[in-house]
Amino acid sequence: xxxxxxxxxxxxxxxxxxxxxxxxxxxxxxxxxxxxxxxxxxxxxxxxxxxxxxxxxxxxxxxxxxxxxxxxxxxxxxxxxxxxxxxxxxxxxxxxxxxxxxxxxxxxxxxxxxxxxxxxxxxxxxxxxxxxxxxxxxxxxxxxxxxxxxxxxxxxxxxxxxxxxxxxxxxxxxxxxxxxxxxxxxxxxxxxxxxxxxxxxxxxxxxxxxxxxxxxxxxxxxxxxxxxxxxxxxxxxxxxxxxxxxxxxxxxxxxxxxxxxxxxxxxxxxxxxxxxxxxxxxxxxxxxxxxxxxxxxxxxxxxxxxxxxxxxxxxxxxxxxxxxxxxxxxxxxxxxxxxxxxxxxxxxxxxxxxxxxxxxxxxxxxxxxxxxxxxxxxxxxxxxx
Amino acid sequence: xxxxxxxxxxxxxxxxxxxxxxxxxxxxxxxxxxxxxxxxxxxxxxxxxxxxxxxxxxxxxxxxxxxxxxxxxxxxxxxxxxxxxxxxxxxxxxx
Numbered sequence: 001x002x003x004x005x006x007x008x009x010x011x012x013x014x015x016x017x018x019x020x021x022x023x024x025x026x027x028x029x030x031x032x033x034x035x036x037x038x039x040x041x042x043x044x045x046x047x048x049x050x051x052x053x054x055x056x057x058x059x060x061x062x063x064x065x066x067x068x069x070x071x072x073x074x075x076x077x078x079x080x081x082x083x084x085x086x087x088x089x090x091x092x093x094x095x096x097x098x099x100x101x102x103x104x105x106x107x108x109x110x111x112x113x114x115x116x117x118x119x120x121x122x123x124x125x126x127x128x129x130x131x132x133x134x135x136x137x138x139x140x141x142x143x144x145x146x147x148x149x150x151x152x153x154x155x156x157x158x159x160x161x162x163x164x165x166x167x168x169x170x171x172x173x174x175x176x177x178x179x180x181x182x183x184x185x186x187x188x189x190x191x192x193x194x195x196x197x198x199x200x201x202x203x204x205x206x207x208x209x210x211x212x213x214x215x216x217x218x219x220x221x222x223x224x225x226x227x228x229x230x231x232x233x234x235x236x237x238x239x240x241x242x243x244x245x246x247x248x249x250x251x252x253x254x255x256x257x258x259x260x261x262x263x264x265x266x267x268x269x270x271x272x273x274x275x276x277x278x279x280x281x282x283x284x285x286x287x288x289x290x291x292x293x294x295x296x297x298x299x300x301x302x303x304x305x306x307x308x309x310x311x312x313x314x315x316x317x318x319x320x321x322x323x324x325x326x327x328x329x330x331x332x333x334x335x336x337x338x339x340x341x342x343x344x345x346x347x348x349x350x351x352x353x354x355x356x357x358x359x360x361x362x363x364x365x366x367x368x369x370x371x372x373x374x375x376x377x378x379x380x381x382x383x384x385x
Numbered sequence: 386x387x388x389x390x391x392x393x394x395x396x397x398x399x400x401x402x403x404x405x406x407x408x409x410x411x412x413x414x415x416x417x418x419x420x421x422x423x424x425x426x427x428x429x430x431x432x433x434x435x436x437x438x439x440x441x442x443x444x445x446x447x448x449x450x451x452x453x454x455x456x457x458x459x460x461x462x463x464x465x466x467x468x469x470x471x472x473x474x475x476x477x478x479x480x
Contacts, residue, residue: 015435016435017435017436017475018435018436018480019432019433019434019435019436019478019480023405025403027402027403028402028403029399029400029402030399036403036405037429037433038426038427038429038430038433039402039403039404039405039406039427039429040404040406040426040427041426042402068425069425069426073398073399073400073401074396074397074398074399075396075397075398076396076397077396077397078396120435125434125435125436125437127434127437127441127445129433130433130434130435170425170453170454171424171425172424172425172453172454172455172456174454175425175453175454176452176453176454205397205399209397210397240452244452245452
């Protein structure tokens with residue numbers, strides 16, 4: 001995808017319309033080489049080549065996204081607590097060690113993807129974090145079920161939603177804290193967890209040390225980092241970050257509208273949709289003509305597993321199946337691979353994921369003013385020689 | 386990767402991370418923008434944007450004021466919008 005220039009340590013993503021040069025950085029705590037989108041508060045993108053290395057994203061190259069600049073730089077797992085309060089029988093507080101001691105441990109592989117991953121490819125362009133495709137990652141999360149923690153506090157009848165708030169704060173006291181909510185049923189579905197470990201390591205501070213919420217199959221806006229407050233609400237959360245921020249046109253799975261369209265109903269962003277990518281060949285690469293060439297990549301089903309990944313080299317007229325790699329569970333990345341024979345000249349490989357609910361990536365991109373939920377079939381342009 | 390500084394026991398303490406910020410285009414209003422638009426986030430958030438239509442910049446500045454509580458009065462907002470429109474629209478953006 002990206003062109004790198006080692007000398008300047010910059011990279012062109014590349015996005016349409018320019019303004020796509022970014023620095024590469026290794027200077028963030030707990031992080032290896034990352035694409036620097038913004039220092040304050042940090043927005044760090046995973047370099048594309050990382051996704052070819054395997055199904056799980058290395059912790060030190062897992063993308064980073066914060067909203068407010070006041071982020072604790074000292075965090076003690078002995079004193080940082082998550083407080084369960086609101087519409088509950090008793091208010092409870094837990095450090096990470098308390099969680100480890102009192103509740104059953106669970107492990108789950110799940111993709112964490114920013115709502116605005118790939119926003120930079122929207123046409124017409126929309127303001128926001130101008131990401132390429134690297135605002136996503138896959139990890140094995142270890143922690144406890146949120147359900148078990150909520151049950152310990154005792155959710156009272158009449159509870160509607162559960163609200164999550166982490167330790168990041170706005171620099172300006174009157175600005176709205178980042179708070180996100182899930183329905184009580186979702187929060188208690190047994191999949192949502194509080195996790196302190198990813199891929200066998202504790203979370204880097206910039207990924208939410210000592211623990212964060214994991215909401216499998218849902219966009220990362222709900223995966224509250226440095227989780228501090230879990231509030232059971234007896235009415236719907238109307239705070240700014242639930243609405244109008246992070247809302248999509250009410251036509252899931254498209255999340256689509258026409259630029260300028262009036263009277264569109266917006267709802268909070270929610271379940272992810274399927275995506276797939278080629279990872280071993282970048283657009284612009286040369287491949288051999290007339291002999292089988294390995295093409296490989298990753299896919300995920302969104303809020304459910306991957307049923308099939310198909311490829312096309314005739315603009316989507318015909319599709320060929322690929323071989324799927326090991327299944328790490330329905331919320332994980334899944335590798336796929338195939339061999340393709342190209343005729344000499346310019347070639348385009350399209351890749352399309354179908355999930356286990358039968359939902360397929362669309363051939364035309366969606367559009368919405370937030371730049372959310374892009375999942376169009378991706379094209380990789382190659383030169384066969 | 387940058388060093389994680391070992392603290393007391395298991396305290397996770399990190400040093401300052403880089404504060405690199407992109408250069409804003411030279412021109413009247415530049416200092417006003419630097420003064421008011423880098424309170425909450427670096428102005429890289431301006432240069433990172435694709436060329437945005439003039440009306441979008443107007444809307445963005447008012448969004449910062451109304452929804453995020455940026456303490457910017459209307460006269461200052463006008464100057465900021467004029468600067469952004471003079472350097473960061475499809476017609477005016479240089480690089």
